[in-house]
Amino acid sequence: MGESASTKNFPHIAICPSAGIGHLVPFLRLASMLSSSECKVTLVTIQPTLSIAETNQISTFLSSHPHVNSLDIPLQCQPPLISTNANNASTTTSKGSGPDPFMLRYDAVSRSAHLLTHHLSTLSPPPSAVFSDIMLVSGFNQALADLGIPNYVLITTSTRFFSLTTYLLLEGATQDGTMPKLELNNSIDEEVEIPPGLATVPKSSIPPPFFNPNHIFTKMLASNSLALYKVNGIVFNSFNSFEFETISALQERKVLSNLPPIFPIGPLKPFVNEKQxxxxxxxxxxxxxxKSVLYISFGSRTAMNQEQIQELGVGLEKSGVRFLWVIKTTTVDKDEKVDSVDELLGEGFLDRTKERGIVVKEWVDQEVILDHPAVGGFVTQCGWNSVMEAAQRGMPVLAWPQHGDQKVNAWVIQKAGLGVWEKEWGWVGQKLVKAEVIADKIKEVMNSEELRRTASKVGEEAGKTWDANNGGSSNRMLNNLISSIESGTNLKS
Incomplete structure (x- = not known):
C-alpha cells in the first residue's frame, strides 16, 4: 500500500527570487502552486526590497498563505563593484539620468548568492530542492551541491528570449563568462540565426546591452547562463501551444545540446488574495x-517621457474608446511623485475624457482588471507576466515593447494570435510615436473580430494546460517535477 497523507514525507521547497516585481510575481505564484500540492514551502526574500510593490506583494502573499514560511536575508554585497557614475553607459537607465537601480541590485544579488546558502542550511527540515532566479545560479550551484540540495531555475521570460540569449551568450562565450562582441554590421534589420527549429530574430529586437559585452547586465547574464548547464532543471512560465516550436527545440536539445531538462508549467496560476x-x-x-474598455499599462519598470505620454493621451482621445490608463513616470515606485495628472497629460484632457476614461498613477491589481468583463483590450509593454496574464484570459493585446526581452515577447504574442505589434515604434524613447498612429492601432485591437477570435483561442488552450482530467501538459509537468523531487530521481522533461 502507498503512504497515507499523514505519513508521507512531502518535499520542502525553498523559493528564491532575486529583485524586481517582474521577477518576484512568478516565484510567488510557483510558491502558491507548490504549497497547494502539499509541499512545504519557504519563501526566501532578500531585504530590503527595491520597490514598494515588492514589499506589498510579499506581505499580501504571506498573509494569504499562512502555511508558507518566510526567511528574510539581508543583502550583503554593498556597494556594487560596477561604477555608479551617471555617465557610465553600462549602468545607466534608458534615459541616461543615472545608474539603473535594477542593474545595481541584480549585480549585488548575483554576487551575494553564495552567502545565501548558509541561511538555507539552517532550515528545518533541510530543503529537498531550491527554485532560484537566474541571477542567483552562478553563486548557488556549487554551494547547493556541497549541501546536497538540487537547484532548479525558474525563468521569468519567454522560451524564445531564453533561447536567443543562451545561444548568443553561450555559443562563443569563454569559461570566465566573457561573450564575443555582437556586431551591428551594416543594418539593424539583419537577422540573427538561432539553431534549426527556431525562426530568426532581427537585430533590432535584441536588447541594446547585448551589443556591449562590457555592459553589466550582459556580463551578469552571461556568467549565470554558463552555470545553467549544472542545474537540475529549467522551469518556464509558458505552455506548449503558445510557444510550440521553441519549447520543442529546447526539449530536443536543438538550441544547446547540454542544457538540463526543460519544464514548461505555465501559465502559472494566480494566487488567491483573500483580503482583496x-x-x-x-x-x-x-x-x-x-469588452468596451481598453486597459493601458507599461508594467512596473517602464517610465515614459511626458511628450510620449501626451501623444498617447491624444491617441486615446482620437480613438473614441473607453480606457483605464495606468501612468508611471519613474523607474522605481519609491521615487514616484504625486504630480498633477492633469498637468502631465495636458490641460483639459481629463475633463474631455471623463465620461469614458480614468487615469491612475498608482499600483493597480492587474489581474482584477484583466478579469473584469468590461475590459476588452490590453496595451502592454510585453513583460512576460503581463503576456501570460493576457494569454490566460484570451485578452486581445496591442504590443508596445519598451526594453529588454519585450520585442521578442511581442513577436511571440503576434505569432500566437494573441495580439498585434507595430515594429516601427521602436524602443522606449527611440522615436516619438504620434497620436494618429496610436489611435489607429487602438481601434484595430478593439474592433477586430478576427483578433478577438484568435485571442480567445489562446485563452482556451491556456486553460487546457491545467485540465488534469484530459492530460493537461503543464499539470502533468508540475506533477512529474514534484514526484521527481520527492523520490530524488533524475528529471526527464
Whole structure:
C-alpha cells in the first residue's frame, strides 16, 4: 500500500527570487502552486526590497498563505563593484539620468548568492530542492551541491528570449563568462540565426546591452547562463501551444545540446488574495459595457517621457474608446511623485475624457482588471507576466515593447494570435510615436473580430494546460517535477 497523507514525507521547497516585481510575481505564484500540492514551502526574500510593490506583494502573499514560511536575508554585497557614475553607459537607465537601480541590485544579488546558502542550511527540515532566479545560479550551484540540495531555475521570460540569449551568450562565450562582441554590421534589420527549429530574430529586437559585452547586465547574464548547464532543471512560465516550436527545440536539445531538462508549467496560476480590496477603478469598470474598455499599462519598470505620454493621451482621445490608463513616470515606485495628472497629460484632457476614461498613477491589481468583463483590450509593454496574464484570459493585446526581452515577447504574442505589434515604434524613447498612429492601432485591437477570435483561442488552450482530467501538459509537468523531487530521481522533461 502507498503512504497515507499523514505519513508521507512531502518535499520542502525553498523559493528564491532575486529583485524586481517582474521577477518576484512568478516565484510567488510557483510558491502558491507548490504549497497547494502539499509541499512545504519557504519563501526566501532578500531585504530590503527595491520597490514598494515588492514589499506589498510579499506581505499580501504571506498573509494569504499562512502555511508558507518566510526567511528574510539581508543583502550583503554593498556597494556594487560596477561604477555608479551617471555617465557610465553600462549602468545607466534608458534615459541616461543615472545608474539603473535594477542593474545595481541584480549585480549585488548575483554576487551575494553564495552567502545565501548558509541561511538555507539552517532550515528545518533541510530543503529537498531550491527554485532560484537566474541571477542567483552562478553563486548557488556549487554551494547547493556541497549541501546536497538540487537547484532548479525558474525563468521569468519567454522560451524564445531564453533561447536567443543562451545561444548568443553561450555559443562563443569563454569559461570566465566573457561573450564575443555582437556586431551591428551594416543594418539593424539583419537577422540573427538561432539553431534549426527556431525562426530568426532581427537585430533590432535584441536588447541594446547585448551589443556591449562590457555592459553589466550582459556580463551578469552571461556568467549565470554558463552555470545553467549544472542545474537540475529549467522551469518556464509558458505552455506548449503558445510557444510550440521553441519549447520543442529546447526539449530536443536543438538550441544547446547540454542544457538540463526543460519544464514548461505555465501559465502559472494566480494566487488567491483573500483580503482583496475594492478599488475605485473596479467600481468604474462595473458601470461600463462588456469588452468596451481598453486597459493601458507599461508594467512596473517602464517610465515614459511626458511628450510620449501626451501623444498617447491624444491617441486615446482620437480613438473614441473607453480606457483605464495606468501612468508611471519613474523607474522605481519609491521615487514616484504625486504630480498633477492633469498637468502631465495636458490641460483639459481629463475633463474631455471623463465620461469614458480614468487615469491612475498608482499600483493597480492587474489581474482584477484583466478579469473584469468590461475590459476588452490590453496595451502592454510585453513583460512576460503581463503576456501570460493576457494569454490566460484570451485578452486581445496591442504590443508596445519598451526594453529588454519585450520585442521578442511581442513577436511571440503576434505569432500566437494573441495580439498585434507595430515594429516601427521602436524602443522606449527611440522615436516619438504620434497620436494618429496610436489611435489607429487602438481601434484595430478593439474592433477586430478576427483578433478577438484568435485571442480567445489562446485563452482556451491556456486553460487546457491545467485540465488534469484530459492530460493537461503543464499539470502533468508540475506533477512529474514534484514526484521527481520527492523520490530524488533524475528529471526527464
Amino acid at each position: 480590496g475594492v478599488y475605485p477603478y473596479t467600481k468604474w469598470l462595473d458601470e461600463q459595457p462588456d
